[in-house]
Amino acid sequence: MSYDEALAARVRRLLEGAPQTVTERKMFGGICFLVGGAMCCGVLGSDLIVRVGAERHAAALGSPHARPFDFTGRPSTGMVYVAPAGVRTVAQLRRWLERSEALSGSTRS
Secondary structure, eight states, X not given: OOBOHHHHHHHXXXXXXOSSXXXXXXXXXXXXXXXXXXXXXXXEBTEEEEEOOGGGHHHHHTSTTEEEOOTTSSOOTTEEEEOGGGGSSHHHHHHHHXXXXXXXXOXXX
């Protein structure tokens, strides 16, 4: 499966100011971004994948355009897909990245 290169580039730009090292890895047939060695988010097809953590999983699913990450057919607690409509603007994408378990509490401009 391929991934939306434009969305991946937008994610890269926002992660440039992360307080820890950001690396990329091909996973799930898409691309994942790791911050300080922990998965933060990724892009699979046209969807953003965000690792929100188990404690914030239900709240994230209550957000518009979010749905369970069920790549293997079984939902993965702590991870969600966000449809393209949920990350159209920089502000929307930034909010999702800030919800990431790997970045929570960090400040980016």
